[in-house]
Structures are given as structure tokens and as C-alpha cells.
Amino acid sequence: MLKYLSRRLLFAIPTLIVISFVLFALLDLAPNDPTGNLPITIPEEVRQEIRESLGLDQPFFVRYFKWMEQFFVNEPLNFIEQAFGIEIGDSSSRLRVRSWATRSPVVDLIIERLPQTLWVVGLSYVVGILIALPIGVISAYKQYSWFDQIGTFVSMVGFSVPTFFTGLVAIVIFSVSLSWLPSIYDTTHQVNDLSSFWFQVKQMAMPVLVLAFYNAAQLSRFMRASVLENLNQDYVRTAQAKGLRDRAILVGHILRNSMIPVVTMIALGIPTIFSGAIITEQIFRVNGLGQLLIVGIQGADIPLVQTLTFLFAVLIVVFNLVADVVYGILDPRIRYS
């Protein structure tokens, strides 16, 4: 296992370099432009100057390697300096990865955004899992019962109605008609007592639930399918033949085996927390990483989008590895060598 792990980790490095190159090339090729959102009255000569000041006039490879250096050398060094309060070399002249739209270091922007994204999107993921697993298991165990029928219906509706719609309906009901919940998320809000905590709960309620509903819908389908699959396996019959009660078989054997693919799914989904939920963040103005990414894409902010998507790629690679390892642990039949 250790050998497998180290080999995979080693293999991850060239993978990530290739990914970073493909991403950079893709963003460079994309036809949007950092001056695209300027008032149309601003003439083309001025736009050209702006592009030059951002370094867009330099050749593709120069810009790519500059980004590589800034991201892999300068940013980690800067992080170490910040963390330990020391100075390594000439830190004031070291270039950091800067977003074009804000002219500020991308990493700082990301750190500023992390709290709300982890809170809202992360929590909705957890809530989604907590809803989905029991529903999936019960739906499968009592297949075609009324519980299963309703569960299927609700989760299918949940999956087929996009969040831009459920979010809007939630706002119209809870903010406009009932005035219970705020429709706009306040990212500067601080939790320091009970009432401010209550406000935080209230402002998180809608985005978290809307997103959790969507996540749960998908996951519960997979859970149900996976349990159903196992219900028909030979070992279930063996267990029955041994005289074990159905409940014991369900909990002791079926659940364990049917969790295998579901755990993989859950692990694979974790990077998506960090990429944020673009639409939900937009609707409730949570302004987390998803919103940062979409603003960056719309404004052709290449350093920002490149850094964000690359970090996202790192997470994907890491969690794929985690998923494989978890899979290997849970399922003794799989052997990595």
C-alpha cells in the first residue's frame, strides 16, 4: 500500500504540470478580454495600454513560466515568511500571482473567500449526506414502498429543478412573503454572541438547504442503487441461510458493502466544495470561491482563474487518491500493487 501511495504521489506531479499547462493554454485561447467590462466609451488605444500593463503583450510561454515561478516558488516562500515572521531573500521584489481585475495577490483573495465557502457549501454537503444516506438505505430496503416512491419523487424533482429556480422560490417565500430570512448573505457579519449567532444561522439557512436538497437528491439515488445491488448478492443469501435476522444483515453486511461506491462518490465530491456552488453563491450573494471564479472568468482575469482552477485540480488529484485508498481499505477484494 505504501509503495502504491508513493508511486501515485510521484505520478501526480507530472499530471499536475500537464494540467496546469492545459488550463493556461485554454484560458489564453479563450476569446474574452480583461478590458471587456470597461465602459464602451473607453477607446481601443487605452485598452491596449491596459493590456500591456497587465503583461498580456508578452509571449504565451513567458507568461506561463512567470505564473509557474510565482505560484510554485514565490507564493510558498511568501506563505512561509508570513507564517513564521521571517524574511527569506529579497521578499519585497518577489512577484506574487496578482489578479488583473483587483491588482491584488490572488492567494489573499482566496483566503478571504474560504470562510463563507466552507461554511455554506461545506455545511450543505454535510447536510446533504446526512439526508441522503438514510433516505437511500430505507428506499432500497423497502423498495417500492410509499417511502421509496415519495423519496424517489422528491429526489428526482430535487435533481431536475436547478438551484437557480429553487433558490428563487425560497427567496420569494421566506424573504418576500414571510420576511423570515435575509435574502442577501452578509460576509462581514461576525459571530460573537447568541443573537449574532442566530443571525448567522438565519442567513445561512436558505443557501445551505437549497444546495443540500440538490446534493442529497443525487447522492440518495446512488445510495439506493448501491444497497439494491447488494440486496441480491450471494452473501446475503448465505447470511439468511445462517439464520441471521434481516436487520442484522442490513446493518452488518449490506450497508458496509454498499457504502463502498458511495464513499468514493463523497470523497470525489469534496473538491467541488472548494470550487463553490456558482449559482447558489450568486443567488444569495454568498460571494465565496464560486463567485470569485465566475467573476474572474467573466472578466478574463487569467491569473485568478488559472490559480483557482489549478488549486481545484490539486484537490481533485488528492481526493481521487484519497478515494482510491479508502476504496482499498473498505473493499478487501481490491488489491493495489
Added chain:
Amino acid sequence: MAFAGRNEQALHSAREHPSPWMIVWVALRSHKGALVGAGVFSFIVLAVFVGPLIYTVDPQFLDVSIRNQAPSFAHPFGTDNLGRDMLAQVLAGGRIALAVGFTAMVLSLVVGTAVGVLAGYFKRLDGPLMRITDLFLALPLLPLLLVIIMLFRDTLRSAFGPEMGIFFLIVIVIGITSWMQTARIVRGETLAIKEREFVRAATSVGTSGIKIVFRHILPNILSPVMVSATLGIANAIITESTLSFLGLGFPPDFPTWGRLLFDGANFLTITPVRVLWPGLAISLTVLSVNYIGDALRDAIDPRVRNE
């Protein structure tokens, strides 16, 4: 045998006629949800493809004097903010939505299953294929689309005309950006099944790899694939709506369900029915496909059949 023998009765009659289609049919017939699902689905397909021949109102005809109307005899689903007939739009939108949904789903399923099985079964391919999967997972959809559209729109437009050109573009884009999850799941399942006794037995008697994949692996991974398929349709329909919104989808005068839902959302409090119909259409399609998928899985599941 509380778990295993669900469809035994139904299959009893099929055993004398071992044609696979017969088995499927019997499974469907015995499956109440599937029957309803098949009924609803046939109705939707019929409505969408034959409906416009009967209900001949032009979905693109604008009449601003009758905009934002509630359902009436003349306009059973009401009208939108430019006075277009909603029923005609939902019917027209369904054709594109269903076509996009199914084609993109099939594409993503084929790619995903192929990559997953190959990676899971052939150890040499596992590393490279999974790294490619990582790459695709990391690709941001929007810039990718911008690039693809920039590169291929005009070529496809001149080759197939504006609608078909953009249709291929959208189907391909949705297909190639949504197969990764299926691939991951299929690979996992394949890895597990590969180590099962019956596969080992087949290998030991010298059955070729391809034969094992088709005879033993594929039938055993159908269950997650089916789920992926049903979710894939919904995913494709919704993704298409987001693309239209971003100006990357079909031309603005081609309604699709996703787009109707998106455009109607802001009119929620003025003409609520405007979002009801496309929303309902998407949900019913996904739901009915899901039930049919359930029944199909039961029908093809080898553990049930081999009894």
C-alpha cells in the same frame, strides 16, 4: 428470500422464451412504476413530436398586446412577456431538450463506461486514463465552452446550418464534460468485480479480455450506470439552460425547457404558470426515465436472471 426473489414470479413465464427483449418486456410489465413511467414518457415524446402537428400555433409568434397572460382557452398555458404562446413553446422546447438530453447522456455514458471499464480491467491503462479523468474534472466549463465555440461554431454552422451546428456543439460539450463521474464509479465497480470468482474462473479458462468485459463485467455494473444515465439526462437539460443563459447555447429564438424555465423564473410572481410547465416537463421526463431505468436494471441484472 425476502431480498432476492422479487421478480421470480414475473420471470417464470419468460424462462421458456429466453429472448432478451422478452425478459425486458416482462420485467417492465410486472413493474408498476415502470409502466407508469413508460406511459408518461411515451406521452411526453408523443406530445413533443406529434403535438406541434395538432397544436399548430407558431411558438415564435409575438403579440405584445397579449403578453403575460394567464392560461385561457386561446392560450392553454398562458403567454410570456412578449406574448408568445407558452404551450407551443413548451412543445417546441421539448424536442430540443429531449434530443440534447438523450444524445448528451448517451455520449457521456459511452465515454464514461468505456474509460471506467478499460481503466478498471486493464491495469496498464488505469494510470493514464484516470489522470486524463483528473484533467477533465479540473477543466473549467465556461472558458472551455468559449474556446470550443470560438474554434468550431462557424465551421459547424456552415456544415450543418445554425441549429444543427449548435446542437452538435452543445451535445459534444455537455458529453465531454460530464462523463468523469460515471468513469470513476464504473472503474471502482470493475476493480471489485474483476476479483470475483466468476471472472477469475472465466480468465482461467482462457476467455479473452474483451469477452469477459462484455459478458461479465458490463452486466454487473449496470446498476450505477443506470443511475448515472437518469441523472445524466437531467444534468444535460439543466446544463443546456445555463449555457443559453450565458449566451453560449442555442440562438435566442429557439426555446428549450431549460431556457424557458430560466427566462420564466423572474416572472414567477407575475405569471407563475410560465415556470410551472417547463419545470414539470423536465421533472416528469427525468422521473419517468428513472422508473424505466429501475425496471430495466432489474430485468438485465444477471443475478436475477441466472436463477
Added chain:
Amino acid sequence: MSLAMLRLAPLVFVLVATGCGGPQTDDSDAQVDADETDNSEQLNTHLNILYWQAPSTLNPYLSGGTKDIEAASLVVEPLAHYDENSNMVPVLVTEIPSVENGGVSEDLTSITWNLKQDVVWSDGTPFTARDVVFSWEYCANEEAGCNSANNFEDVEQVTAVDDFTVRIDFAVPKPHPYGPFVGSIVPVIQYEQFKDCLGLRAQECTDQNFGPIGTGPFKVDEFRANDVVSYSANELFREEGKPFFQTVTLKGGGDAPSAARAVLETGEFDYAWNLQVEPEILEDMTKAGHGRVVSGFGAQVERILVNLTNDDPALGLEKRSLFLDGTNPHPFLSEFAVRRALSLAINRDILDETGYGTAGVPTCNVLPAPEPYVSDSNNECLTQDIEEANRILDEAGWVLGNDDVRTKNGMRLSILYQTSTNSVRQGNQALVKQMWQQIGVETELRNIDGAVFFGSDAGSPDTFQKFYADVQMYTNSFIGTDPSNYMLGWQCSEIPGPDNQWVGQNIPRTCSEEYDALVNELTDTLDSDERARIIREMNDMIVQNYWVIPLIHRSNLSAVAHSLKGVRMNGWDSELWNIADWHR
């Protein structure tokens, strides 16, 4: 609990734990006033503004759009503002210089501004001529990438005559010498704060760009890029008792309809900016009784531009939509009759009613404001006349075919019509398509993402400059209140093409000797009445030749809570230009 579940548990805990890391960083980096949410009871304490595009910087010279400029306009100020009637009002100066009061030299080559002497920056240091001179040095530096550089066109030198007098010298006579430092896009920034940020270094001054020190009514407490700005009142603001509000939050993000909802329906916010939303939605929201919609007209005109060059994709990169000295005319749009018929067939009232409501007025001028430049000789297009349009096409030899599309010499009247993505524009596109259908014109619609369409990426085929379509629709206007530069945009030399890197404002690719003669006349004329006459004539020539088909004179539209008083909606400057006067 099964083993599998137990093994899953740590994973979930990891998740929760990372989630909990959030608020700690939140606490450490923010020093916002804690009572922000509690005191909504009291009047005039806190103001909530919503911009659905979030500001990404507070340095207006490095901004990426109007949102940044307006968010900064609470803090940094220009020497003079434009008011809602396009008149200049002094801000940091004692009066507006003119030839009459001697502030502008007789030969129109220099302008002298007298600064107010009692103004201090929000850090307490005095505001002097040095700051004004520096602001010019900062923006005029070519490496800085300053987006207002054009306002300093022809500026030779900016000199501090004394501490409170600034003279700007121009290389050529300037009939309208108010480009520099009038309007929120050209404010004065503090020399002390920005002195190390000249040229390329402008990019690295994050603290300065995110928290400029200003003379305005508010100062920045906290800025989160692309998210939210917190301001508090500047105690040193020059006007006694102003601003009325103690704190302001400017929140960004989301979309226009939901921004309108937050003011009009839920009452959570006091002001929401730029609401291009279908009028009936706004009307419906207004019924909730929390607020009203206000509009401010500038000179923006939504127009259809006609491509006078051949855009056939088969022509390839060397010819498609290129002027090539007039050798590549459009197969049918180069025909006057066709263009006129297209304009006549449009019912502008319907476009206005369905897409703009109070935010628009149908117009037949490419220049609908300010007053002296408005021509009154173009009202034909205000009434749709399908019959006349059909007659014109019949006369020109375009015959209606079996498929209801007109043809002539095997050529079909088939038009590709592109615009940027936006629900109002797509609605208008569909309506125009149907109107043109009635005169036998077939239309294919296309919409393109705004960041691409307006992006002027030289490699992209979908920019408005490339114009790879037959007609396209968007809004344009000009900076400030002087349209001269804008009117120069239709001369032959302004035609975009690969030889000038697609730089050029002449998007329809018009080229007429008469128009170029008017351009020369305008350049040689200094008398303002005479200039206005020439400009009106240019406007007439553009619209009467149907190079441009004007549709709607548009306004900026914002939502204001009923409790908020003092808002003077402005189409010529930042909407927040008089925020010091806002109160409850």
C-alpha cells in the same frame, strides 16, 4: 453501526473541522463596527447599497468597469462633477473656469482651476495643487494602464501655479477643455499615498488601490475585492454636518432582478444600481411599497449598426467585414433602400414598452443629448410604416418569394443579427425579427457573451469591432458632455481592420467624403454654437443614411427605498455623486 459507517465518520469530521476554521480567519482580519446590524431603528446611521456587479478595486484609474468608479466616488472626488442636467458643478474648486471668467485662455489652449483652500484629505493633511498635478502624472504614465488616459488627451503639462492654483496646458486649442478632472472617472488622488505607485508599480500598490485616501464624504473601512465595501463618514469632510449617514455598506454580486427585489420587495437594502430588467417585473415589485425606481438620462442610445462591408464567412480572414477601400461592399445592406426599409419596419414603441419602460424613450438620433446637439429633423422613424417599407423594397426590385423572403438577382434578404447576452436585448431581437419578417426579411439571431462581444480580443471572431454579422445591436455614448470625439468616429480613417489592430470607432464601416468634410470643419471651428450646428448635421447624416439605426434613448435605472431622500439620479456622472446629501 457498521464498520463502513465508522470509517466514514472521520471523513465527515475532517469536513466539519475545516468548515470551523472559517470564522477564525474572519475574526482576525476584520475590524467592522459591531453595531452594524443592530441600529437599523435609528435614522441616518447606516446606508445599504447594492451593486449586482461587485467592485474589484477602489482605484478608479485602474478600474474594470463603472461599478469600481462609482464605488470609489464616495471617497475620491474630481475637481468638478456633472449634475443630472449635464451642467458642471464645482467640487474641489471655487468656480468652473470659462473664457468669460478668464479661467480658460482666449486661444482655448489652457485652463486654470482655483482650488478651495480649506479642503483636507481624510487623514488630515491639506489638499493642494501638488495632488492634482500628481494625479495627471499617475494616469498619463503609459505603463500604468490607466483607463481614463483618454481624458488627458492633448494635455501637454499640468502645473501647480501655487498651492491652490492648477493650470492645464493643451497642445491644441480645446473648445471643451474639461476632460481632465471633471467627472468621477478622473478624480484627484493623494500624492503622499500614491507617490510610489507610478507606472508599472501601480499594479503592486494593493493597499493604496483598496483603500484610497480621499476628500469625499466617506472613507474606506474595509474592502473585500469583488464582494463588499464598508465605509464610514469622513469627519473632516469640508461641508458642515455632512454626510448624514455614519456608515455605508456597498454590497456586490448577484443579478439585476434580485438586486431590485432586495430594495423594492424585501426592503433589505436602500439603493440598488443598474436594473436592466423587464419593466413589468419592476412594476410588480414596486407594488410591495418599499421603494421606487428612478432613472437618469445621459446620452446612451441603443442602436442597430448596419454592416456596410461584406461579412460572408466564405471570404476568409483577408476580406470578411473589411472595408478594403470600398471594394468589398455588402451585397444588399450597401443599398440605401434596404437600410431605410429596415428602419421603417421597426416599431420602437413596442421595443421600449417591453424592454425599457420608464428607462427608455424611442429615438431617431444617434445623439439624443445634451440639448444643444440634439437635431429635431429626424422623426420619421418614430412611427412604424410597414407599407412604406414594403413599397420601398418593391420599388428597389426586391421581389417577395414563395417562402415570404424577398430576393433580387438570386440574393436573399437574409440577415444575421448579433448582440450581447441580456434578456432585454434578446426580447428586442425577437421582436425586430418579427417586424422584419413582415417586409420579407429573414433574420437569424445570435447572442454573444458580453465579455467576449465587448472584449476586443484580436483573436476572437465575436467582437463588435470584427462585426462578423450583417447587423448588430448595442448601446454606446461618450465620456463627459462633449460629443466631438464621438462624432469623429464615423470618418473613413476610423474604420477598424487588421492594419490598425481593429482600433477604430467606425464600426459600420461608413466612408463618405461629405462626412469627412464635416469632420474637418468641426476640427477647425472653435465657436461653440457653430460646433453644435456641425455636430447636429453630422448626426443627421449618420441617421438619414441609415448607417446606424437608432432605437432607444436609454437611461440608467436604479431602485431607491422610500425612506431615502436626496437622491438625484445622474446619467452623466457617478450615480452616487451627491451621496453626501442623502438622508432619511
